[in-house]
Amino acid sequence: MSDPRPSSRPTTPGAPRGETRALVVSMVGSGILGLAGVAWGAAVGSQLVLFDGVVTLAGIALVAVSMVAARVAASRPTADYPYGRHAATPLAVAVQGAALLGALTYGASEAVTVIVSGGSDAAGAAVAGYGVVAAAASVTVALLLARYAPSSALARAELVSWRSGALLSGVVVLSGLAAELLMRKDLDRVAAYLDPSLVLLASLLMLPMALGLVREGGRELLEAAAPREIADAVAAAAERVRARHGLPDPLVRTTKLGRRLYVDVGFVVPDTDWDVADEDAVRRDLGEELDGLGYDVVAGVTLTRDGRLLG
Incomplete structure (x- = not known):
């Protein structure tokens, strides 16, 4: 992960x-x-x-x-x-x-x-x-x-x-x-x-x-999962990003610590051409989607061909 x-x-x-x-x-x-x-x-x-x-x-x-x-x-x-x-x-x-x-x-x-x-x-x-x-x-x-x-x-x-x-x-x-x-x-x-x-x-x-x-x-x-309404909003944002970039269903993890919101989104991509520039584009898109939540968001995006690496 x-x-x-x-x-x-x-x-x-x-x-x-x-x-x-x-x-x-x-x-x-x-x-x-x-x-x-x-x-x-x-x-x-x-x-x-x-x-x-x-x-x-x-x-x-x-x-x-x-x-x-x-x-x-x-x-x-x-x-x-x-x-x-x-x-x-x-x-x-x-x-x-x-x-x-x-x-x-x-x-x-x-x-x-x-x-x-x-x-x-x-x-x-x-x-x-x-x-x-x-x-x-x-x-x-x-x-x-x-x-x-x-x-x-x-x-x-x-x-x-x-x-x-x-x-x-x-x-x-x-x-x-x-x-x-x-x-x-x-x-x-x-x-x-x-x-x-x-x-x-x-x-x-x-x-x-x-x-x-x-x-x-x-x-x-204890870094439990974020409250349901926040987790749902993050999942919806990840879904919109997935659809725009033609990605498979993501694995989304979210936890909240005060005003800081940690988001980790992982995609298992097919065996085609995906490079660092593509991952950066997805990360920027996700960041823009999460800006309106009102939290200090730290978002990570992982594109991998090995689903085991997502944990």
Whole structure:
């Protein structure tokens, strides 16, 4: 098999402006909402609100990690890193997921402790009020990040975090309304278990999102096949090139590492005249086809008469 990486050595000018803007928006939003959540939770004595605030504040450190990763991934190749450091992006995504898993584990364990100790005082309307404010803020930030998510794995990771926050805020609203209803019916003892129980529920609901980030980052670091939509687009491009040059069906391999997309296309040609100039023409044609994908593409093309050489 021909390794596509030596076929070109692109340089990357810097972190995409949209990606940097998305991370700044996420960091500012995390700071404001996180501080509000911690203060509100401490004031009304709600573990659920406090949990929401702590998780959101922890996001500041994660955004900082993402900003460093964006800068590192966008740095130019060096003698030590001749293909760049694009692995910083999936590494940061995996760290985001692992940190979210840690926060969920902490919240769930604290909730179990409160339940075992007899519950906590219910705050009712005050909790619901925070939930409404936090949900509105989370949805607003998520909508802003959605503009950048299609072209940035880091922005997508932040989007997942804010969607998780919106989900948790919805649980906070339900907790406050349910607690208020129970207290009006003199069911204070039942209401005391509502807050920690919903922390457990929220942790379970957010678990797939955290695992998804870990899986996405881990797959890229292990050089798994590119996501289906990207692989399909590359296969379609290879098919158009094949048809124009009268080549047989190709063997196509694709993997993604951050914004870098590695593509290896191999053709087993018949025993006729195919030379280096023909291979160069096919490679140039494929490169033009892949330019519109929005990634930093490194493409390799192999024309061979021995299919065993394609692996």
